[in-house]
Amino acid sequence: MRLTSHVLPDGTPSYGRVDGDRIIDAGAALRAKYPDLKAVLAADAIAALEKADGPAIAVRDATFLPTVPNPEKIICIGLNYMGHIKETGRDKPTHPSIFTRYPRSLVGHGQPMVRPKVSDKFDFEGEIAIVIGKGGRAIPAVSALDHVAGYTIFNDGSIRDFQRHTTQFWGGKNFDRTGSMGPWMVTADELGDPTAPQMETRLNGAVMQSTSVGDLAFSIADLIAYLSTITELAPGDIIPTGTPSGVGLFRDPPLFMKAGDQIEVEISGIGVLSNPIIDEA
Structure with a gap:
C-alpha cells in the first residue's frame, strides 16, 4: 500500500x-x-x-506534503554507498556517519526546493529513506526490519560550501526547503527486499546517479540497530540511508542546481520524487 x-x-x-x-x-x-x-x-x-x-x-x-510532515527525528546517514565512498577518496567507515535534518528543511513532491541567496552550490542527493513504524531502543539487527513501516524517497539537497565550513554536515543540510521527501510511503510488505530496487537521479532529464540500493555499505537492519543503540526510535521517524555516486560536487566540472532546473529521484517499486528549483526570494 x-x-x-x-x-x-x-x-x-x-x-x-x-x-x-x-x-x-x-x-x-x-x-x-x-x-x-x-x-x-x-x-x-x-x-x-x-x-x-x-x-x-x-x-x-x-x-x-513530506511523507511524514512532523517526524520526531530525521536521522540522516552519510557516506553509505560504496560508489560514493570511492568518489570521495575515502575508505569505508567503521561506523555510520550521522547527521540530522529538521522538518522545515523539507518540502513534498512537486513543491519547489529553494536555493538560498548565500550560495550557488546547491547539490542533489537521491536516497531511499526508512519510515519507522514500531519504535524501540537497542533493536537487534536480526529483528530490525520488523520495526519498518515502509520506505519513501528522499532528496538530501545540500548547500556544499556551508557543509564544508566545519567537520559537521549540519550547516549544509538544514536551510529551509532545500530537501524533499515523497511522493508517498510504500509499506514494507509491498516493497519486499529493500536492497532490490534500482535508484536513479535525473537533473533536467539527464541521469546523474544510477545504482542498486544493494550498494549500501551499512545495511538497513544494521543502521536501525546502530541508531537505536544511541536513541530510542519512534513511529514516524525518518532515516535517509545515504546517496550513491554521481553527486554534483564530485563531477568534473562540478554541477549544481539552479533556478529553473527540475530534479527527479526515481526508485523502482516506490515511484518518482520530482521538484522544481527556485531561488530564495
Whole structure:
C-alpha cells in the first residue's frame, strides 16, 4: 500500500492511500482518532487507513506534503554507498556517519526546493529513506526490519560550501526547503527486499546517479540497530540511508542546481520524487 500526506483543496492537511491514479483521502474518516499519518503509524493502524473511505483526489492534482510532515527525528546517514565512498577518496567507515535534518528543511513532491541567496552550490542527493513504524531502543539487527513501516524517497539537497565550513554536515543540510521527501510511503510488505530496487537521479532529464540500493555499505537492519543503540526510535521517524555516486560536487566540472532546473529521484517499486528549483526570494 502507498500512503500519502497531502493538502485538501480547502487547505486542510490530511493523509490517505494511493489507488491507481487517485488518492483516497482518509482524514475525514480518521482524523478525530488519528490526526496525521504519524499518529496512524504510532497506533499501528495502517489497516484502518486501508479501509477508510473518503473523497478521491487525482494524483496529478494533489498538493503533497513530506511523507511524514512532523517526524520526531530525521536521522540522516552519510557516506553509505560504496560508489560514493570511492568518489570521495575515502575508505569505508567503521561506523555510520550521522547527521540530522529538521522538518522545515523539507518540502513534498512537486513543491519547489529553494536555493538560498548565500550560495550557488546547491547539490542533489537521491536516497531511499526508512519510515519507522514500531519504535524501540537497542533493536537487534536480526529483528530490525520488523520495526519498518515502509520506505519513501528522499532528496538530501545540500548547500556544499556551508557543509564544508566545519567537520559537521549540519550547516549544509538544514536551510529551509532545500530537501524533499515523497511522493508517498510504500509499506514494507509491498516493497519486499529493500536492497532490490534500482535508484536513479535525473537533473533536467539527464541521469546523474544510477545504482542498486544493494550498494549500501551499512545495511538497513544494521543502521536501525546502530541508531537505536544511541536513541530510542519512534513511529514516524525518518532515516535517509545515504546517496550513491554521481553527486554534483564530485563531477568534473562540478554541477549544481539552479533556478529553473527540475530534479527527479526515481526508485523502482516506490515511484518518482520530482521538484522544481527556485531561488530564495
